Amino acid sequence: MEYVVITFLCLGILLYFLLGGADFGAGIIELFTSTKNRSRTRKTMYQAIGPVWEANHMWLIIAIVILFVGFPHIYTTMSVYLHIPLLIMLIGIIARGTAFVFRHYDAIKDDMQWLYNRIFRYSSFITPLFLGIIAGSVISGHIDTEAKDFQSAYIYSWLNWFSIAVGLFTVALCGFLAAIYLIGETEDELDKRRFIKKAEYMNIAAVLFGAMVFIAAHFDKIPLIDWVFKNPVGLIAIILASLSLVLLWYFLIRGKTQILRILAGFQVTMILVAISYAHFPNFIRLKNGDAISLFETIGPQKTIYSLGLALLLGSVLILPFLGYLFYKFQKKEE
């Protein structure tokens, strides 16, 4: 059963990254859209993510519940030492979710829209930035459980070049995912062109920030290159990701939406695999060189058994229903 639970944990994180990420990305796209096109982008975006955005964010809840039920030591270590970035991310989630709903359900469209829009755009940027910072910090080895002073315990655990680079990389990936997703959601040729352009820019940004992650890792003495290139799975994953990049550009120019979505999802998955596979089953790397492993800190047997069962049962109920939701509200291709 522990494998079932760990699989769901990885799946939860991955799907949150892909679906929730695309969702944040939509806000990032809006942030980087010129004022004259904003209302059009907003409309397409609303039609595209309106019905599904709440469901997309449930993956975060699933992942966090698995963590605190099955791996309480990992959950509490993160909660204590990454308190501040988690807090900022949460404020982002609150601000973004409510602003998105408020701007649509405000019965009178007036100056308040300005406020909702501002909040929505900036929180769409800040939330994935801090998500990335948290993800980066977990593997960066800056978490110091023996720290004596406030700064090294609660600030430098996440405020370092590597974490910030991962954060920016995450933002670019989210924007990229969203742009790819939105291409298929609009009928208008002009809009399509605009989203393709956005996807190209975001992709370039992702490649640049990706390079920055490696540079930052070098300066922070994180053996990222070893993880990715000295491990067969990591190497294959990164090669596949690069290959899909080439294919992506090929199809991007031709605007083939379904293939693009699959490729973009695949690419991001491969990037996650490349970065994380080398230290699996270790989840958190600590400053003193130790690591907190999934298997070593897993909860009591009966808990894992019932958690696994609940997840399996839940997915039988959820997945068909969720699939139908996506299917039903997807704009059909001719």
Place this chain on the structure above:
Amino acid sequence: MDDFLAARSQMALSLGFHIVFSCIGMVMPFFMAVSHYKWLKTNDEVYKNLTKAWSKGVAIFFATGAVSGTMLSFELGLLWPKFMEHAGPIFGMPFSLEGTAFFIEAIALGFFLYGWDKLNKWFHWFTGMVVGVSGLASGILVVAANAWMNSPAGFDFINGQYLNVDPIQAMFNKAWFSQALHMCLAAFTATGFAVAGVHALMILRNQNKEFHLQAFKIAAVFACIGALLQPLSGDISAKDVAKRQPAKLAAMEALYQTEKPAPLLIGGIVNEKERTVKGAIKIPGALSFLAHGDFKAEVKGLDQIPKDEQPPVAITHYAFQMMVGIGTLLALISLVYFIHLLRKKSLLEKRWLLKLFVLAIPLGYVALEAGWVVTEVGRQPWIIYGIMRTKDAVTPMPGIAYSFYIFSAIYLSLSVIVTFLLYRQIKMVPVLYNNSPSKTANH
């Protein structure tokens, strides 16, 4: 502000905020489903408009409830890491099931809100019901987790170790049923009165009378049934608390000395230093009866509880009085309403009755929050009753006061904005849903 106090305040604030939104989010779908059903059966446009109008409210509340719930699932760890480290695997079962229920709710809401004219009409109705049922299930599961903190079960506590963990047994702890029942009825009552009251106010103002009258009727029935059943559920809870948590019961009733028979106190001012209550009305033997079903039974007072295991008395007592007082008032209003219905009088003539409902708009929620104060403050100093103290569970990170200030500001502004949005939704009812003949004639 001291960090421990700040952490407790932040948790109380977050829960207090989340509870209101999640209750509305879990009850309103049922009102919607009734109205939707009537629209499908009668083809009366009023019901369709009403369903749509309510569904906008639900969307606003659901989103706010969802993000504040997400917040809470992190906050448990951010504020109480030592509690979660041990409790997570034991009381996590209801949370993992709740995750499923909540997910289904979110999917169903997506279908419901965006499904008008796109789905088969009965499937559409069904998705609305799914929102309500899974919302209710979420609520019950979360309360079951809270009940575990009051009535720990499903593990052996040996030498400070939590051994032989059985999450299923933990979920079905002794308090889950009485607490979940009380909470569900409270949710229906509070939301029902709030919604009915708002529509009553609009009827009194002579706006879109037909629309608001139908809305009022649906909400009022739920509210009144809930309010009339609540005293029964309260009785179950009281007997349960008397058995499991005598300290909490003693604090609720400010019973400093063990008495046989014990009187029930109504009102009164608690002096925590002198350990006395002044100016309360005493009903002899009534507390013995409520707690143990026997007018002569002994009720344990705080004198039998070690000093360092006693909860704050004044807060618990006042909150309990407030909850019971309002509960009684709402039950009386409900009784009047049902008598009125039996006599088949037109509501529109009875303005005083509508005014009573307007008065009750905030009351249900005040009682609901007071009830949570009773159960949470009454459990102190424990976070896991009898096992772990709240102060031992708090995060080592200093400076929690600042995060408390930030969240106070966030929740305050969210409350203001949501109220403002609802006000605007209601204000726009005449424009959005007015199908009166005079208006159509203009076209």
